[in-house]
Amino acid sequence: MLICQRIVICISLFISFSSFANSCKDSELVFSRGEELFNRNQFLLSSIHFSNAAALACIKSNQNKYLYKYSLAMIELNEVTEAEVELSKLSQLVNPKKKSKINLIKNLYLSSNSKLSHYDQKRFDIWSNKNNRKELEEMKLSKLSISQSSSVNNYISSVKKLKLKSPTLAGSLSLIPGLGQSYLGAYQSAAISFVINSLFYMSAKDFEKKGQYNAANAAYLVFSVTYVGNILNSVNMANRINKNKKTPLQRELKDNLFQDLKEL
């Protein structure tokens, strides 16, 4: 009887252990699939995988690692509240080194003001001034590693070489509808802008000539919208073109500066 009992206990222990091991294996598989999706910029799908992996994880450190990746996916989806909740929970569970990483993430993406180490503060300052070249040039890069400081220098020199469009010039040229867009290389927008603005302006003038003042006022009102919209459009397009030219360089800088933030 006692032997039978022991055998039953052993079998149940074995079953529970094997299911525990399977669950661990599953969580790793789900996580690796999540990472694959994350690297392909499928953040919503990857977040589901990371969440599932965290639920299946049997080791606390792994669970924290998966939840950290889940928070990163949430940040990419602009779900800042969710990310903040998760990161705040995590920061209470991890060691001080990992906690400083979480603080840096919070400052970078969630507009938090957590206290950072000198090294992290330096990196944060560099990233905050990425669009201010002069400020960046004046910064001392002493606390950074060789590769990091060289990537910052590379970024500065590459931004210098970029032929950026001037939003002020584009806006000023747009006083003649379509000219600002032509300066930016957006010829179709330029044509549409020129046609629409001239159409409303001419019709307003025509109504005015014929003494139809109410119709003329209405046409002038529409013209004012299309005219201001045209100036706004060229300024915005110049800004967007500049931003898009800088984006690959900034991505490279981010990868080099914050390499350690990809994993907890």
Added chain:
Amino acid sequence: MNLNVALLSSLIFIFPLTVSSSIVSGIDHKFKLSKLTHTSKKIKAKSSSVSFYQKVLRQTLGSNCDLYPHDSKYAQINFTRCNKTKSILKSMHRFYMEPDASTVGLDIILKNKVYYVDMPTNCNMY
């Protein structure tokens, strides 16, 4: 005619199109948009004129908008988040930008055809 072609090609030669777009996830952007519209609905009522366009005019006239979300949806979200002047001007800007979305280098969603992503993120004019 030849003169026009020569003029156009010289313009393209002078101002080459250098900005390239990146392909992004349609699933993610659908999620972001649904969240935006869901939140916007809770803030204020929709613009009735834009709703009229969406329900009646677009069905009748058809639409061939390459931008995501469509101009009318973009305007509707703006109307619920920004003031009227800003919304009208921002929508006008978007209308002008539509034919040259590739030149600006907006992100792309590939879903049967190419859609250029331009989400109404804030109420800033520039």
